[in-house]
Amino acid sequence: MKVFIGCSAEVMIDKKYIDLAYHVSRMFYNRKYDLIYGAASFSMMGKCYDVFADDLFNSANNIYAYTVKKYEDDIENLDKAKCFIEEDCFTRTGNMYKLADIILILPGGLGSLAEFAICLEQLRTFEDNKKIILFNQDGYYDKLLEWYSDGVEKKFIKPTMTEYFTVVNDIESLLLETAKFEEKLRSEE
Numbered sequence: 001m002k003v004f005i006g007c008s009a010e011v012m013i014d015k016k017y018i019d020l021a022y023h024v025s026r027m028f029y030n031r032k033y034d035l036i037y038g039a040a041s042f043s044m045m046g047k048c049y050d051v052f053a054d055d056l057f058n059s060a061n062n063i064y065a066y067t068v069k070k071y072e073d074d075i076e077n078l079d080k081a082k083c084f085i086e087e088d089c090f091t092r093t094g095n096m097y098k099l100a101d102i103i104l105i106l107p108g109g110l111g112s113l114a115e116f117a118i119c120l121e122q123l124r125t126f127e128d129n130k131k132i133i134l135f136n137q138d139g140y141y142d143k144l145l146e147w148y149s150d151g152v153e154k155k156f157i158k159p160t161m162t163e164y165f166t167v168v169n170d171i172e173s174l175l176l177e178t179a180k181f182e183e184k185l186r187s188e189e
Contacts, residue, residue: 001182002064003028004036004100006115007044008108017107018047020137023171024106025051029061031178036096038115039065039084041077044106053080064099066092093118102181103132104174107140116165123164129188131181132165133174141167 005028007021021044028035035052038045052063065081067074068089075083086092089111097103097119105116119132134141145167151157168174 001032001101001185002034002036002062002099003102003104004096004115004119005048005104005106006038006108006112006119007048007106008112009038009040009043009045010109011043013043017044017137020044020106020135021047022051024048024104024135024174027171027175027178032061033102034062034064036064036066036100038092038096038111039067039071039075039078039081041074044108049078049081053078064096066096068092089114090118094122097122097130101130101185102178103130104135105133106135107137113144120161120164124161129185131177133177134165134167135174136167136169 005024008017025035025048029051035048037048040046041049049063049065052061063078063081065075065078065083066086067083068086072085075081075085084095086095093115103119105112116132116134122128123130123132136142136145148157152159152161166177168177
């Protein structure tokens, strides 16, 4: 199984978000997932990489790091990742989506929001067998979810769109949603 973790590469964010990236990554690492992410060696993204790249653990997990030319200098710090430099952000996100089984969006900025929107639209349009999870730590995405509800109320967004993503607020709920999706995939084999 492969997880695409969308999250921040900003260095000035609160440590609680870095800690979240660590704990989430550890959970997926322990479940033998491969990591797909945005190819940064710092902040939340860097913490995800560090967990999967740590030599102290005999890992069979793979790391797939996707970036664009503007940020390619950082891949020299990702020696344990299979790195890809894409032409643009759309292609970058699309390739991460295609490779992933689960798309997890942690708190982040514009890049994370774009990844969520692109993946959600792709899943809605093509009904791929993937799971999108929005991690709403401390209500981080509450305003986005309010916007979404307003869009449903004003008929810009169909109410059925909620079938294409799940919102979780803690690691236990994330683990439960992940386990349910793994079971669904096993039952379809």
